[in-house]
Structures are given as C-alpha cells and as structure tokens.
C-alpha cells in the first residue's frame with residue numbers, strides 16, 4: 354500500500370518585540386513577520402504584562418536593553434517567575450559588556466545592533482531552533498515537576514530518591530512529609546492565590562532549612578503534600594520553627610497550620626512508595642492535633658493505626674455476620690437482707706474470626722469518631738429488645754436491661770422514634786428498658802442533650818447517668834438533669850479503698866441521688882469491703898465482678914434460671 358504523508362498545518366509561533374523606539378520595533382517586525390506572529394511592547398513593564406496575560410501565548414521575546422524598565426530588569430524578574438523562565442529571550446545590544454551581564458541573567462541569545470548589519474535569515478533559524486528546544490524542555494518538565502513549586506512530582510521524586518541512595522550509599526537518610534492542615538478549606542475561604550502563597554512559602558523554607566551542604570531531593574504532589582528525602586538529621590525542630598516563621602509572615606490573621614511526619618533512617622531496600630506512605634501516615638496522625646506539628650515514625654504506633662483502619666474496614670461484614678455479641682452483667686439490689694438480682698447491663702463484645710476478641714475500649718471510641726457507632730448501637734438496641742421479648746415468652750417475666758447509648762446518637766433526629774418502634778414492636782414494657790448515657794455527654798452540649806433525654810423519659814423509658822463522677826459535672830449541674838438512675842463511676846469506687854475523703858464523696862453522691870428521687874448504682878464493685886460500705890451508705894444497686902463478670906447469653910440464661918425461676 355502506498356504510504357501517504359499527512360500534511361501537518363503548523364501555526365506560526367508568536368514573538369514579542371520589546372523596544373522603546375518605534376523605529377527599531379518596526380524594523381524587527383518587518384524582518385520577522387513572515388515567519389512569526391508579532392506582538393509589540395514599548396517598555397519592560399508592558400512586556401511582563403503581556404507575557405503573564407493568559408490571552409497571549411508568546412513563544413519568544415526579543416528585548417532591548419536600554420529603555421524604561423530595562424531589559425536587564427525584565428531578565429531579573431524572569432528568574433523569579435517559572436512562567437517567564439519557560440520563554441526564551443533574545444537580547445538586542447550593541448555593547449559587549451551588557452551582553453555578558455545579560456548572559457548571566459539568563460538571556461538565551463543576542464541580536465547585535467545596528468540591525469542593518471544583520472543576516473536575518475540566520476537569526477530566524479536560531480529563533481525557531483530555540484523555540485523548539487524550549488518546547489521539548491517544557492514537555493519534559495511538565496512530566497517531571499509539579500507546576501507551582503517546580504519540585505519533582507511523586508513518581509520522579511521516588512526515582513531521584515533512589516538515585517540519592519545510589520550516590521550516597523553509606524549515608525543514612527530520612528523521609529520527611531509536610532502537609533498543610535485543612536488546605537482545601539484555606540483555598541475555599543481565602544482563595545487559591547493565598548493557597549499558592551502558602552505553598553510557595555513552604556517550598557522556599559524547605560529549600561533553606563536543611564544544614565548547608567546536606568543532599569536532599571524535594572517532591573510535591575498536586576495538593577498540599579511535600580516530601581523530602583534528605584541526609585539524616587537527629588531533629589527537625591528547626592524545620593518546624595522556620596515553617597512557622599515563614600507562614601506567619603504571609604498569613605497575618607489567618608490561622609495556617611501544618612504537620613510534619615518524619616520516617617528516620619530509611620532502610621534503602623524498602624520500596625520508596627512505602628516509605629513515603631509511612632512518613633505521610635505519621636504526619637496524618639497530627640491532623641486534629643492543635644498543639645503538636647511534628648511526629649516521628651513509631652513502629653508500634655503505626656501498627657496500632659493500621660489495626661484501627663482494619664477494624665473500620667471490617668465493621669460492616671462483622672455486623673452482617675453477627676460477630677458483635679451481647680454480654681450481660683447482672684446488677685443486684687443490695688438493700689434487703691440478701692442481694693437480689695434486679696436487672697442487667699448489656700455490654701457489647703466483638704468476637705472476630707480475624708482479630709479474635711476485640712475490647713469495646715478499643716472499638717467504641719473508634720466507631721464514635723467515624724460515626725459507625727450509630728449502626729452498632731441500633732443493632733444492640735434491637736437485639737436487646739429481642740432478648741427481652743424472648744425471655745418474656747420463655748420465662749414469663751420481664752428482665753430489665755440497660756443499654757449503653759453513645760453520645761453521638763443523641764444527634765440522630767429520629768433516635769426517640771427508633772427506640773419506641775424497637776421496644777413496642779417487641780411488645781416489652783417501656784419502663785423496663787433503660788438507656789445509659791455517660792455523664793460527660795450531658796454536660797458537653799446540655800442544650801441539645803437535655804431535651805432529647807427528656808423526650809426519652811417522657812416516652813416512658815428510664816434514663817441512667819453512666820460514669821457519674823468521672824470528672825465533668827458539678828453537683829449543681831445534676832439538679833437540672835433529667836434521669837432515673839445514677840451510676841457511680843468505677844474509678845471512684847476503686848479509689849475509696851485509699852482515701853476516707855472519697856468515701857465521704859460517695860456518701861454525698863448517694864444522698865444527692867436520693868434527694869433527686871433516683872436509684873443509685875455502683876459499678877465496678879470487686880470486693881466485700883466495697884460492697885459493705887456501699888450498702889451501709891444507702892447505695893441501692895451493685896454491679897461488678899464481686900457478683901459477676903459480663904456473661905455471654907448462655908451463661909446469663911443459666912443465671913436467670915437459677916436466680917429467678
């Protein structure tokens with residue numbers, strides 16, 4: 354088959370002629386206009402305006418030296434500005450000396466005055482060649498470098514980091530990640546120009562913060578993440594100080610903060626992506642930390658973070674496969690001659706085929722942070738009601754249960770309706786269904802919490818203040834809280850053995866609770882001494898290892914059968 358050549362249509366390139374003398378501009382324009390589109394400016398300032406105007410794509414500049422806002426000045430400005438640096442400059446000059454100084458300022462080529470002596474066809478060929486070279490270079494740069502900062506992009510950063518390893522095989526190195534906190538929000542609130550200013554301040558600080566002579570590779574991704582691979586330093590406190598200074602200098606009243614993660618003494622055999630990831634993950638542990646802006650990689654801590662992430666990833670499957678089990682810890686009424694089984698607290702356990710037994714102390718705060726707790730609590734509320742209903746049928750009695758409700762759920766607008774639906778559908782009396790809410794939730798956002806709790810009580814359920822005395826509310830605040838049961842925090846019960854003052858405080862809490870016509874429960878009771886003191890002080894109900902640990906369903910049913918049937 355005949356090989357047909359395609360005719361490609363090439364647009365003319367644009368040349369900007371900058372000269373304050375019209376006659377010179379005219380001569381140059383006349384000589385160049387067959388091969389190029391021509392734009393003109395009559396001083397350096399006007400030239401820069403045109404060069405930075407996105408309306409014009411200028412491929413080459415021909416600039417005179419002697420004029421208002423001189424050619425040298427424009428070359429100086431060009432050194433500071435990556436956009437200007439990406440355009441080649443021909444300088445028109447008649448003196449050898451200026452030629453040399455312009456050369457050092459970055460001029461690419463020269464046209465000697467007077468123009469009458471010049472063979473323009475050679476000049477035009479040189480211009481075309483230079484434009485081509487610059488285009489090739491800019492294509493290469495675009496793929497290697499991040500536009501704003503001119504730092505390597507992530508892929509090329511990793512290549513250059515490996516090169517540094519090869520060049521300095523015997524020197525220890527660190528990977529440092531620096532990110533700006535809430536960068537997207539900063540951009541939205543104060544504009545992208547401000548965001549760019551912050552990024553450039555960070556870039557400039559990084560360039561100057563390492564010890565003189567230290568070899569380093571700098572990288573940046575498209576967002577606000579910087580990375581440095583540098584010869585080892587024992588501390589990067591100076592980097593933090595310098596970043597603080599430079600950011601403060603440009604941000605005035607705007608609060609800009611950053612986080613630094615350091616992965617020190619990198620094993621050169623580790624894949625660079627892994628190392629960058631570890632430095633970044635270390636930095637990210639500081640996202641919500643208002644007081645600290647630098648963290649060093651710690652193997653154990655990192656393993657914990659990874660484990661947390663795994664737990665979150667497994668949550669939905671665990672819920673579906675019913676890996677969350679309800680345990681029941683009985684509560685005993687101690688005011689009669691003999692302790693009498695009164696009710697039980699539902700405590701969730703995660704028994705995972707993958708992780709084994711996971712403690713609620715580990716996963717509850719985690720799920721509270723990311724909101725998954727709402728789904729878990731709904732599941733527990735529902736299951737608890739189903740068990741109560743089952744026992745009503747099986748044993749003919751209602752066993753009251755207390756269910757822990759996370760503070761996060763208080764903000765669920767359908768919470769009360771959901772509870773009513775669950776309890777009524779299972780046909781159990783509302784007054785046997787207790788909701789435990791931790792004391793701190795009451796106090797944190799009382800204006801929102803109190804109306805919700807009141808609504809729960811007004812609908813016929815009982816409300817318990819859990820962990821009372823764990824250090825948040827004053828006794829005065831209690832007067833305004835709607836509740837039926839006050840649970841004294843385990844920590845207070847524990848410290849009663851050590852101090853007579855604590856015993857006085859416990860007595861005061863019990864009396865206060867009585868004044869409020871509430872039932873008092875002591876949790877975490879482990880010893881006979883504690884039980885006796887609490888009983889003698891008028892505490893109504895006791896829960897704790899003294900009587901029983903939280904029990905799985907089979908053991909709890911055995912207990913019901915032994916104690917109640």
Ligand code: C2E
Pocket residue numbers: 682699700701712713714717726730733757758759789819820843876877878879896897898899903
């Ligand atoms: P909490 O509601 O204050 O529960 C009491 C905790 O004390 C339970 O820990 C219980 O096992 C433990 N405990 C009871 N008696 C003793 C004792 O005599 N000695 C000692 N050392 N400990 C005792 P657990 O089960 O690990 O639960 C921890 C916390 O997790 C609970 O504190 C509660 O805030 C939360 N939690 C547990 N289950 C759920 C749930 O289903 N939903 C929600 N939102 N939170 C739950």
Ligand code: MG
Pocket residue numbers: 698757789819
């Ligand atoms: Mg509780």
Ligand code: MG
Pocket residue numbers: 819820840842843876
């Ligand atoms: Mg408690």
